[in-house]
């Protein structure tokens with residue numbers, strides 16, 4: 506908040522703002538937050554941009570509780586197809602998209618040159634979820650993940 510770092514609202518942030526029923530996680534987080542923190546969370550958008558050409562979201566551009574890079578069904582979790590990603594992102598002006606929510610680090614280059622980066626999770630390397638159906642996501646290692654994205658150039 507103090508540094509005014511570009512930030513988007515995640516699904517857990519929304520649940521805090523909307524007063525979702527307590528879970529052990531939400532109870533712990535709510536105990537750490539002041540009313541000012543909650544007002545700040547309430548003002549966050551579902552997407553944001555930095556440097557004009559980098560778009561970011563928590564889940565997908567439309568939903569904070571959907572994975573962009575994975576599809577979840579009763580059959581399991583599979584990587585979203587390149588065709589599906591291209592169709593979803595075709596009209597975006599920004600060549601770089603950052604996403605999260607599934608907590609698994611990934612870098613995906615789409616035909617045409619668009620880059621999608623999921624930086625992974627600092628503190629949640631594995632979890633179970635019931636949305637849209639019961640499944641497990643695992644980074645495979647307990648270490649904190651983050652990404653550094655920079656522009657290439659001559660020299």
Ligand SMILES: [Mn+2]
Nearest residue numbers: 515516517606
């Ligand atoms: Mn999330």
